[in-house]
Amino acid sequence: MEKTSLNIGHRIRFLPDEREAAIEEGKTLLEAAQAAGVYVGAICGGEGTCGKCRLIVRDGEVSGESTEFLTRAEIRRGYVLACQVVPHSDLVVEVPPESRLSSFIGVGKDSDRFRAFERREAERLPGGLDPVTQKTFLELDAPTLDNPTADQERLLEAVAKRQPGPLQMGLKVARELPRLLRRLTVNRSSWHWEWEGQVTATVGMRREVGEVLCLERGDTSQRSFGLALDVGTTTVVAHVVDLLTGATREAAAKYNSQIGFGEDVIGRINYARRPGGAKALHNAVIGDVETLLEDLVRRAQIGRGDIQCVVAAGNTAMLHFLLGLETDLVRIAPFVPTVACPPPVRAAEAGIRIHPRGLLYGLPMVGSYVGGDTTAGILASGMHQRDEIALFLDIGTNGEVVLGNKEFLVACSASAGPAFEGASVACGMRATTGAIDRVRIFRPGPVVSVTTIDEALPVGFCGTGLIETLAEMFLAGIIDRNGRLDPEAAGSRFRLREEDVQPEFVVVSAEEAQHWRDLVITQYDIDNLIRTKGAIFAAADSLVQSLGLSFADIGRVYIAGAFGNRLDVAGCIAIGLLPELPLEQFQFIGNSALTGAKQAILNRRMFDDAHRIRERITYQELMADPQYMERFTSACFLPHTDLAYFPSTAERLQRESGPAVLAYAREGRRNAS
DSSP states (O other), X not given: OBOOSOOSSEEEEEETTTEEEEEOTTOOHHHHHHHHTOOOOOTTSSSSSSOOOEEEEEESOEEEOOOTTSOHHHHHTTEEEGGGEEESSOEEEEOOGGGOOOSBOSSHHHHHHHSOOOOOXXXXXXXXXXXXXXXXXXXXXXXXXXXXXXXXXXXXXXXXXXXXXXXXEOHHHHHHHHHHHEEEEEOSSOEEEEEOOEEEEEEEEETXXXXXXXXXXXXXXXXXXXXXXXXXXXXEEEEEEETTTOBEEEEEEEEOGGGGGOSSHHHHHHHHTSTTHHHHHHHHHHHHHHHHHHHHHHHHTOOGGGEEEEEEEEOHHHHHHHHTOOOGGGSSTTTOOSOSSOOOEEHHHHTOOSSTXXXXXXXXXXXXXXXXXXXXXXXXXXXXXXXXXXXXXXXXXXXXXXXXXSSOEEEEEEEOOSGGGTTTSTTBOOSSTTEEEEEEEETTTTEEEEEEGGGOOOOEEOHHHHHHHHHHHHHTTSBOTTOOBOTTSTTOTTTEEEETTEEEEEEEOHHHHTSSSOEEEEHHHHHHHHHHHHHHHHHHHHHHHHTTOOGGGOOEEEEESHHXXXXXXXXXXXXXXXXXXXXXXXXXXXXXXXXXXXXXHHBHHHHHHHHHHHHHEEEOOGGGOTTHHHHHHHHSSSSOSSGGGOHHHHHHHHHHHOTHHHHHHHHHHHHHO
């Protein structure tokens, strides 16, 4: 059992991890969980507004605010919100399955979901291999009286023949140079320098200038590796890449430990405003990178010193946390980040222990809410090089949308909220073991069929499960186009009920789930999901209309992220999350942030291309668009107020439900206006 050294206040024991923490009088259970290193969902950062930091008090006394997030049944079972209650005695507390999150996911099935490690072969790069750091073995001629060129100039001239362009060398490397090129021989009567002249130079690019980062005696050129990082809000993913072959040597992932301080970006930025908060968030993500590195070098059978560079992709706040930069201005108008194009720095300065002089590169950010992960995604998709107009979607709490081709790129960020992450939903959860990820509703009955991650007993709904549930309920007539649960839906009455004055639909009963509670979708959940899908569709619609285009002009839709890999496109179209286009025009590109980081680390021209992409993007602030709220309101129907956007879906609804659908569409348009 792990314990803290604090011996005052109350001692809190957390089950099932058997961790303990002692906290001072007046501290909350959430603070106790953070002190014990126990994950408890706290999307809002402890503000009491998300309802996800649920714990069960098994023994002891607490007091706190009542909350609308807990049902009477949950309160009777001892459920509390960790951020809202204060212990008044020693406690035994259980973290229920829906609130748990395993911290390290480097192995097993979770690894397959998050590591984005499907193959080891070399990346396919348009320009071939030309990594941002390169090792070069050199055999230098010995100086003579006829050619007394200084050691530094001699070495730089030799490097320039292999890697043309401006070069520089730091004082530390210059100090080591004479003893690396020569061997000092000492005997009783004399000593002398013996020229050897065989060294391996590691050169790293600092934009247009190459820097000799380090020199090693002899030939070590065959051990050259880089680290590609995706610093995500939910997960941190790391790949060790062989810079000589372009192949991925090993991969690992873990949940971002910053989750304990707030599950979304705004919650974490708010936490960083507290005394010591910014340092805690920086240390958390650096600790995650270090944990992954330790695992990676062990499995790859290499040393940390063999890794000469890191290229990191992430949203603007995550890259600021990684570098230890101020984040508060990211969320305050006029939304100015500290840096947009971070210069290469020593990885050691940030706290990442690779080669002591290795470089850390951050991919360029467009602004506060369109970050380096979006730049990497555009790079990975190749949409910036093609004639056809493409739409890039990264669906998350801050959904990024990019429209363009080789002639233009426009981008925006849709503040969609965390519903698709399983938050703000009664039975929502992360995409981990036991999460419902597939739902089908068959009529008559209705008969509900679900699948779960790892084929475990169902515990809650992850994002894809929520989207499919919404789509299936709509297509089965259980909810209408306004998203209202219909108690008169044929055959649905035994699954529809009212709990705490709120209607809900039972997807999986407690008996079927072998759980103490039914897994339900409430009216509040449905409203939340519709607002989320409406924000994303309205953002895409705004970009399209701002350029005088229509969705019919789009040749391809790229869907990024692990979330995208599990989406049912047909269901997404049915509810109006994605535009109605032929299914073959949709392409899942997986973890495009990581793919872009790997391309940038393996080819410096592609790294420079990421900066050119950033310079080309026109950012549109949706809140400054007077028509955005109208488009958003129109998109908060199923699939949309204007069925002309979704003619095939409208035809299907009319075929199955009759002319009343069109009458309802007209009513919906009147309500929207």
